[in-house]
Amino acid sequence: MMSEDKIAAAARLLSEARTPGQALETFPTDLAPDDEAEALAMHERVVTARGPVVAWKVGAPTPAAEPGYGMIADATFSVGPTRIPAGALRLWAVEAEIAVTLGQDLPDRAEPYAQDEVLAAVKDWRAAIEVLDTAFVNWASTPGLWRLADGMSHGALIVGPPCGLPSGALATLPVTLEIGGETIFAHEGGNTGGDPARLLTALANLRRGTARPLRAGDVVTTGSATPFHRASGGQAVRAYFDGLEAAELTIEP
Template sequence: MSAQRELARLLATLRRERRSQSGLAPHLVPRDNATAYRIAGMVAEELGWPVLGWKIAAMKEEMQKALRTDSPIYGRVYFLKETPHSAVHATLASPIPEVEYQAKLGRDLPPRDEPYSVEEVTDAVASLHPGLELAECRFIHDASFPPLPAILADGAGSGTIVYGPAIDDWRNLDIPGQEATLSSNGRLRRKGTAAAALDHPMVPLTWLANELSRTGVGMKEGQMVSTGTLTGMLAPKPGETYVAEFGPFGSVTVSFT
């Protein structure tokens, strides 16, 4: 069995069994990012689960440094939940709640030769939602934490997208300038804006449309895309309830039991 298939089976097993492991055998670490993304596709095949969406991370330099990358990264998402959502902390792999806009596609964005424009991609979006991504990682954050390609093979740490009701008339609103906050048990923990983190949710979405076009994968109508954190990364504890507030655009609640 090839090392790529061996890693794909391992990552699929860890997801199915809802567990993490420390480190990764050196021969299994993908040699580069392109190989890692190919393995992530093999993980999807091994799982046989429908790909309900995508996650994007590290649009700007600050997050790229935090995630040890020099470009944005992405992964497949298999779980979508409406707010309010209750999650059993012990069944999640080091969950991280991230305040993000969620874009739902109203039509396919298939692979093609010419790049997609921001206007085309924006036009393909059926709705934009306030959301929280519960990022997870199948590798424990310890001294043996493997290099970035191993994380990309694991879907760039994808977990669950939790979303609120669609934002009315979002194309005509100041999405970039709206402050979003993240509170736990009523205490403000983080705040940020799309302008500072990613310019506008349609910018990362267009980047992803072109990456998935270039690699022959494409995106499908109905898929939800988590466009990147506005508030960085926090580690929740059991018993905490996190609320993402997007002002007039709505809020999303996740409780960890």
């Protein structure tokens, strides 16, 4: 049985350790999540304390792996060119991603959703920048369950203008990530989870049997198409794909 007191205490600790709080140097053993379900309960508490859930992140380490996902609150989501002060986040690791906006609910039902059903519910496609952040001093050594509990290392999500479905295979869509006017990554594909449509469908089915399935208006970002790269104050970040207009972020000094 998961302990409500433990979940609440862990969520409070993680929330207080985010900027401008004091980052955690250790992983408290008494509050460590015992399994993925407990980590996800902590995660949900951390995210919903920031505001209503309006977006989701999903990804996987390989094209065959079961995807993991996270929630995103309205406080860390923005559309169009966005400016964020450098002091608002700690890690400033940025990634280029493909996101969608749903135009239809994907409610609870007995049978799993097929990929064509999920794609039919997509209203538009967008380039996105996800900024990773952390409650911990050493993010690289943070255990996976703690990362999940800590908002799945989410800091901010910025999406570009709405576009139609890009032509060509989503898994190999050319992508460019620019930081400070310099091209950091430019390649075809790169999503470790493979086809974004697979990841989107998996998320719809993972949430299908919950009290909060995917809804019309939700934005889903489908995993990084580039390795993350650290950015810093004073730099502009742009991410775009063939057929998708750029997502743009300025980190204010």
